[in-house]
Amino acid sequence: MKKKVLAMLLTGAMVLSLAACGSTQTAPAAEAETTETTETAEPAEVAEETTETATEESAGGYELALVTDLGTIDDKSFNQGAWEGLTQYAEEAGVTYKYYQPQEATTDSYVETIGLAIEGGAKLVVCPGYLFETPVYLAQEQYPDVTFILLDGEPHNEDYSDYVTASNTMAILFQEDQPGYLAGYAAVKDGMTKLGFMGGMAVPAVVRYGYGFVQGADAAATEMGVKVDIMYHYTGAFAATPEAQAMAASWYQNGTEVIFGCGGAVGNSVMAAAEEANAKVIGVDVDQSFESDTVISSAMKKLSVSVYDGIKAFYDGSFPGGSTTVFSAENDGIGLPMDTSKFTNFTQADYDAIVASLVDGSITISNDVSDTTTADLTLSSAKVTFVE
Numbered sequence: 001m002k003k004k005v006l007a008m009l010l011t012g013a014m015v016l017s018l019a020a021c022g023s024t025q026t027a028p029a030a031e032a033e034t035t036e037t038t039e040t041a042e043p044a045e046v047a048e049e050t051t052e053t054a055t056e057e058s059a060g061g062y063e064l065a066l067v068t069d070l071g072t073i074d075d076k077s078f079n080q081g082a083w084e085g086l087t088q089y090a091e092e093a094g095v096t097y098k099y100y101q102p103q104e105a106t107t108d109s110y111v112e113t114i115g116l117a118i119e120g121g122a123k124l125v126v127c128p129g130y131l132f133e134t135p136v137y138l139a140q141e142q143y144p145d146v147t148f149i150l151l152d153g154e155p156h157n158e159d160y161s162d163y164v165t166a167s168n169t170m171a172i173l174f175q176e177d178q179p180g181y182l183a184g185y186a187a188v189k190d191g192m193t194k195l196g197f198m199g200g201m202a203v204p205a206v207v208r209y210g211y212g213f214v215q216g217a218d219a220a221a222t223e224m225g226v227k228v229d230i231m232y233h234y235t236g237a238f239a240a241t242p243e244a245q246a247m248a249a250s251w252y253q254n255g256t257e258v259i260f261g262c263g264g265a266v267g268n269s270v271m272a273a274a275e276e277a278n279a280k281v282i283g284v285d286v287d288q289s290f291e292s293d294t295v296i297s298s299a300m301k302k303l304s305v306s307v308y309d310g311i312k313a314f315y316d317g318s319f320p321g322g323s324t325t326v327f328s329a330e331n332d333g334i335g336l337p338m339d340t341s342k343f344t345n346f347t348q349a350d351y352d353a354i355v356a357s358l359v360d361g362s363i364t365i366s367n368d369v370s371d372t373t374t375a376d377l378t379l380s381s382a383k384v385t386f387v388e
Contacts, residue, residue, distance in 0.1 A: 061121010200263020
């Protein structure tokens, strides 16, 4: 039986003592407002819930917590993917759980919200996104008896001079160039030769997605003996904007057949333009086929798998704290959602073959992110037009 309780918690004058941990940002505690959503999972064999049982379960707090990154819990991206993994484990194991939404995207606000989760009884806190690298760096020392799972990053201080993944923290990275490669390869194999990549901020994860996308398209084009043109741009943010939609619309008008929308809500701008142009989109991070009929596939990080596996390891006593785990094709941590993809020529057998080549190492992908423009790539059949 699952009980959902929605609550808005005003944190009042709560101030965390961050100075000792090296924080240099101004704490917003006086006006901070944090959204908490409760999900309580109970063992399947319990047929009824009494008031006394609910009180006893709540008295110990909520063991599993997720603190959201920018966006909402149902963002069809990072937050939602991580939340699905957490809730799946919690409901299977009968563990209580809750998510918390920071008021601001600052280190102080994130650390404060992590503290609220721990006050609420959290034994393990999931932090999805690279913006949690510094908050987790601070929290892992401040709360040594609490376990942390950091998605898409490694803990470091604010000036990047000290990287420390403590024994109570599991850092998770993804080999984004691989799902990007699969998406570009599949698009060209499906018959498309005019592609686009529209990224958000040029952070390493986004750059790796783009580099993989270009190299996959180039490989497929070389195999088929065709030439491919790729428009390439970073919007500089992860928001849906009229400017991003207008640029995507202009690409479609000039013949681009599919755009890889790689950067949170940037994809929504691309989808809006594609809907008007009756064109195609490749989603990112999670299966975004439910967002728009224009989405033909998505370059996925299997976020739910990584979170589920990390939580399971915690309860099994095999938690890989103090280290970084990389999810890739080799451990089924990335991929395309072939069940919902809308390819006409690219088949499941084609997909299985290319994934196998990634797993056995016969395909290597350049993922050096020092040059974000792809100018450093050696391409045989693809031409990239970088748009400032």
